[in-house]
Amino acid sequence: MQKVWLYLENGMFFEANSFGASGTSVGEIVFNTSLTGYQEIITDPSYAGQFITFTMPEIGNVGVNKDDNESSKPHCSGVIVRAYNEEYSNYRAEGSLANMLKEHNIIGICDIDTRHITKTLRESGAMMMIASTEISSKEELAKKLQASPRIEDINYIKIVSTKEAYVHKSGAWNPEKLAYNPAMMSNKKVVVLDFGVKRNILNELVESGLEVEVIPSTFSGDDLIARYEAGEIGGVFLSNGPGDPLTLTEEVAEVRKLLDKNIPIFAICLGHQMLSIAHGYDTYKLKFGQHGGNHPVANKGVVEITAQNHNYSVPDNIDEVAEITHINLFDNTIEGVKYKNKPIFSVQHHPEASPGPHESKYVFAEFADMVKESK
Incomplete structure (x- = not known):
């Protein structure tokens, strides 16, 4: 895994690990409380332009398969989880979540305190954020986020x-x-x-x-x-x-x-x-x-x-x-x-x-x- 850095528009800054694609992505961060169905959630087109924070701590353990996709590909800006499981176990599985995210150029973020993020969103509300495996400077991330369009400015x-x-x-x-x-x-x-x-x-x-x-x-x-x-x-x-x-x-x-x-x-x-x-x-x-x-x-x-x-x-x-x-x-x-x-x-x-x-x-x-x- 490589490092990934996150900056939220309220000024919070995190360093975590990345299990998905490399690069830089901007979007609105929200949290999802579902205990199962992470593949269906990630491939729901309604999440276009958003980072999905899962409150369920263990994600990836049943892999992915083509039949459970809700659309042709994921459209979200990124996926944030507490613990990512690369070793999956399910008779229907055809590959790992990490490989699916890499295939579609979606950033995956793990080894981060998702409970803290969720509590922050509950108190401060959904907000814009930026994540990057390329930019580690808080100041540079903040500048890039400020220059990016907000979710309400884009017809997704x-x-x-x-x-x-x-x-x-x-x-x-x-x-x-x-x-x-x-x-x-x-x-x-x-x-x-x-x-x-x-x-x-x-x-x-x-x-x-x-x-x-x-x-x-x-x-x-x-x-x-x-x-x-x-x-x-x-x-x-x-x-x-x-x-x-x-x-x-x-x-x-x-x-x-x-x-x-x-x-x-x-x-x-x-x-x-x-x-x-x-x-x-x-x-x-x-x-x-x-x-x-x-x-x-x-x-x-x-x-x-x-x-x-x-x-x-x-x-x-x-x-x-x-x-x-x-x-x-x-x-x-x-x-x-x-x-x-x-x-x-x-x-x-x-x-x-x-x-x-x-x-x-x-x-x-x-x-x-x-x-x-x-x-």
Whole structure:
């Protein structure tokens, strides 16, 4: 391992070891409290532009494999862990986490006090940082960080979104030939607006009986309206994704065109936030966000355990246009809404992540039923 140096915008400076790629990387540092699923977390496109600090101290012990990736590659700025295990043991493993990070030029940082970092983020909030295996000077790192754009200055969905439309046919834990059976489909196609969609979201949409077409973030709202009115599609899904939703002015403008056309719409995470903005209710940034796999959410008196990954929330006064259906029991932020007099609903958490024991995967079936009942 080689040395790596970290500088946080609050002035904190660390020396640690690197198990990933060499180089210099800038991003926003957040922490994730999940005990398992580090590969799925690292390959979630929503982490583009962020350093992921794992509170779970031992990372790497089950290696990695191609089937557990949530996207084609990791988009995060770096990975920070207390102890990295190069020797992995799992019958599904195909390689080490270190090799995956090196392959995709992602910095891996270990042998550092992640508990101290997490407590700092809880007290001071998420912040920008820089990590380098090349620069050891605190002053030089601080200067380079100050000159770098902040996460809210970058439209990351242009980086992570697909460049060409495609059809997704695989279901959850099922290869294409088993999951995609045209005779079992609802004969209703939904279009997924890819802002950084996780693969398992697409799997769950297929499992619910929908045909799934994924299109780039450079979509046209008018084209989608025309396709719906022609009966070619039965609904639209807005995906998760990275960055500050308030930077997505062009994309939100296209979403706004869909709102009064009676098109069934379902959204998760960033898509949930974009729907709020499109209705005239701007999002706000949380102190350190919600990132983990054990967040309790109340759904009309029923407590569900959810996976979370977001730094932004929709405002409380959205109840003027939507029924609030889900509330986070950690901080009382809004986790789900259903818009009044419209076939539109959304959730902030990630029902596809299946954290157990009482989950939220039913929302995919609700969307499928809505689509099947559409014109």
